[in-house]
Amino acid sequence: MSSPSISEICQFIKDDLDAVEKKLREKTASHYDFVDLAVQHVIEGGGKRLRPVLLVLSAKACGYDGEDAHTLAVVVELIHVASLVHDDVLDEAPIRRKRETLHSKWGNKVAVLVGDYLHARVLSMLVARHADDPAMSILSDATQAMCEGEVIHAYKNGDFNISQDDYLKIVGLKTGRLITASCMIGAILGTKDEKIIQALREYGEAVGAAFQIIDDLLDFVADQEKFGKQSFSDLREGKLTFPMIYTREVCTAEERTTLEQVFNADTEPDSAIEWIEALLRRYRTQAHCLGAAQVYADRAKSALAALPDTPAGRALQQLADYVVSRDW
Template sequence: MKNFWTNYPEIAYELEIVKNIIKDNIKSSEKYFKESIFELVDAGGKMLRPGLLLIASRFGNYDKEKMYNLAAAIELMHSATLIHDDIIDEARFRRGIETIQSKLGKEYAVYTGDFLFCQCFIMLSKFNYSMDNLREISAAISQICKGEIRQYNLRYSLDTGIKNYLKIISGKTAALFAISLYTGAWESQCDEKTSKLLGRIGYHVGMAFQIIDDILDFTGDTLRLGKKTHTDIIKGYYTLPIIYAIKEDKEGKIKDILENNIIEEKEIQELIKLVNQFKGIEKSRKLADKYTEKAFRSIEELPECKAKKILKEITHELLSRNY
């Protein structure tokens, strides 16, 4: 987290405060429970969503205490979804540490994720946040759940289609990026136009971010990315590069591989070759670029201030990853 925000020491400092607020709100007398959640919080990731919320709040009247609590609630919500994701994916590691479901069992992880969701709403009740905003946050959680359900229902489907894929990532990733920027602006008393514009920026950034992530599953390596690559393919989640390539693969070579019950390294390498051959990576890059361009065009519409400059630089950092 610190490396990502190095050029913005004020935000890095505030995100440490946010992290401590999270810890204060998830304390428990249950030893293993407390240790497992604290470990996840300390692993931290980039804390993108709370960071974006703090940036958006600077476009209005910046009430630090109120924004720190809201940012902590948003990150807690994100952590809860990650814990539940790990259960479904049977993931062993997250952010370089053993997952709760792997270490303590699926039942324990389910209750932990549920607890974090509850604490999130308790935190949202501590300040006089607008009812409209609370409804928007609830709607975002609903979108995330629907995105995950849609993705799960389409596991191993060779006819997922671009439209379904975009609906999935809209819920899984873009919704929380959008709500982070929107709520930060709205709760700092920005006008409706600015708040909605920031929400739209979050949506475009989230869509591009996830598409790039899915491209990196084909072009990146485990050491550089800090996570195991090709796991989506093995688990039957066919992302945009494969969807595009299947459409161009008239002989059905990709489908033949994916219909095989066991996909090993040899098959993975052949899939990567075919996805490149049928321009799955190239077309995915073009779509990611379209969302990136939309994000930057919308940023230019924002009022001139230091926060706009930071948001533009952060967006460039997020969406210019080497893919």
């Protein structure tokens, strides 16, 4: 039986997600036509809205059902979208979420600056909140951690010998912290119970790790049409991600030498892609990644045991499995 899709899981919070979409557009509107055009191009690009979904579900699972969850969902999504826009500049990705990326449409300058504009919007939404709101420090810490993770990752990009653990620590900063923040902020809207808040923190950390491992895997196996990105793009950019790190650890010394040559070559690795695909099959890399991601998904589900049984809590359970089974 295949797992339900994210839209099936989220059917019962459709009104909330529509409200988040509306507010996303409102909060990013600019008086300046061109700024508005560029920003809406990114916002309307859509995506799974995983962080808003996690935030709204976490809030509901902790008994909160008000509008502030929508506002905070907008903030986390904007932080995420801003980082995507900058990532795409850095990666020179031509396509994201099935649309042309900003920098390929309007050039690097506009893309860097639109990312900065979104950060400015986050700043203004956050400073409008109460000073004692814990969401503010959680989000500013997460934003900082994301940047630190990105800087370290950019710097370590050329390190062929990074371990699975070190890699997961870096992506825990880059991707995990904002996902975790989304869950915690949702929780805090509904409860003061530290046990519950910590449970949703653990849930977020584990879901974040599972999400990243699958994201990395999909770059190697996904159908470009469905996933909305170029496949093998990480490899093309000389990025060593989880599947390759695992494969490098388990393959023979001779294979490792060839892999390192492909990885360090200045040319596009097109000619090597068949060889790499065979290597990944030989070491059952896909199964290893799915297994590793499922361990995290199971850890996420266990953490939820601390929560009362609610539709939102059950949706969070399903989301943990969805993150592993998704094909885009």
